[in-house]
Amino acid sequence: MTDIPVSTGADIFITKFSSYIDLSEQEQQIIEEFTRSSMTFDENQDIILESEKSSSAYLLQSGWAIRYKVVPDGGRQIISFLLPGDIFGFQESLFELSDDSVQALTPVTVHRIPAEKIAEICDNYTNLSLALTWARAREHAILTEHIVRLGRRNAYERLGHLLLELLHRLQLVDKAGQSDYFLPLTQEVLADTLGLSIVHVNRTLRKLRNDHMIELDPKTRRLRILDQEALSDVTGYDQSYLGQKEQPASSIQDAIGPK
């Protein structure tokens, strides 16, 4: 299962950026440096408390996390998902703005980058700095699409649209097959993401299953999207906002069945 070449954790980030930019040898080494040390968090543990205004950045090596806010009446709105390869905390914690929280959904490992290091990188390494800017812009685009999803789509479209986005984001870092991936989300998490009730998420998932759009095994948590084109059509999904190539086409990757 692990006949993959011995890898430092840096690969995932290099792979991700490579979809947009090629980093120099030296820049790749800088990333590797960061990945030497890491911190881990348990399921449901808070990463970055509000209090900790450390203004450092984090590279997410493995696991899923969410950024969320709570409203006065106790409700929770999930703002975004943090997936392997994502960077976070490098802009929001700098100021007194946005008091949102980050929580691990699964066991998570991250690498910390102190603020000084970020400044140094921006000054001296053009490509890396550009990669950071790209990551920011991409996050911005994802938030934008989330707003459209919440404002102008019904439950069925929201769910399908989100599942497609997650597939394509995971594919970029080789964490998904051609049409399936491990989806560690409870229906409650989906509900709090999509602005729906748990009950209605349940019913909408069933409808997606009945329509042969997806397969989802609640035990293994493996999700398979049966007809991406059809689902994209009915949900109004257009992956161009993720800034990746149309489709990595097939690859040996998929045949092996990536872990």
Place this chain on the structure above:
Amino acid sequence: MTDIPVSTGADIFITKFSSYIDLSEQEQQIIEEFTRSSMTFDENQDIILESEKSSSAYLLQSGWAIRYKVVPDGGRQIISFLLPGDIFGFQESLFELSDDSVQALTPVTVHRIPAEKIAEICDNYTNLSLALTWARAREHAILTEHIVRLGRRNAYERLGHLLLELLHRLQLVDKAGQSDYFLPLTQEVLADTLGLSIVHVNRTLRKLRNDHMIELDPKTRRLRILDQEALSDVTGYDQSYLGQKEQPASSIQDAIGPK
């Protein structure tokens, strides 16, 4: 009416940033340089077409604009409002990401900053560069709050919350009184922002009026929020995400009745 000291257009930006950071004389001059030339757009005109991937930034000097996306079935979702003092286009148009559009709601004047200039500023002027980062983070916080609004609030809360946000954003650039401002939005624009129908926006506005939360004269388009504390309470509004002082308290400004 114009007994205000002769001003270059730069004041508005300096005022805005001053809430977070103090710019040096030289840095203020750089801003003034940009404000010497400007472009204007008519109501409903598109600013920045998709096609124009110029990757330059724009300072919004006066007027209101929106960033929006359309969904396949013809619906429109407004992502954000661009108000005087806002900067836009300095991150999104750099890449192939986010195919959203920007449109003027009122006559608008903007100043263009070529991409090279931005790069130069980031390299040489610490405070200005920090101000840019702050503006980005603030925009991020505003988007985040918009997501919460759409996902976890009802019509009444959404509307009230938005009206409060606009008040406080305008106050930062002296475009609002202590509790009132010029609101150049049709009910259709409000609907497309809040994910509601026009009809329901109309009814919800009436409810806000009946509850003595607001006064809104459809002719003059002057909006007054009668009890900010009460409205903040019922809508779950907390202005801290805008990163400004709690309340500018009273000022001569208000007595005069700012235009």
Place this chain on the structure above:
DNA sequence: CGGGTCGTTGAGCCGGGTCAAGCTGGGTGG
């Protein structure tokens, strides 16, 4: 005076929420 845009209001419907109950499977302690 005619047409267009925007605001207002009523009637009826429906997508999605709420409440409530039951089901399932894994974990834990006696």
Place this chain on the structure above:
DNA sequence: CCACCCAGCTTGACCCGGCTCAACGACCCG
């Protein structure tokens, strides 16, 4: 090894916030 618990998933019944359709009014502009 069983009894229990608890988190998450399902399903039904009912309700309501917000949508649609439709008509009308108010104002502006040519």
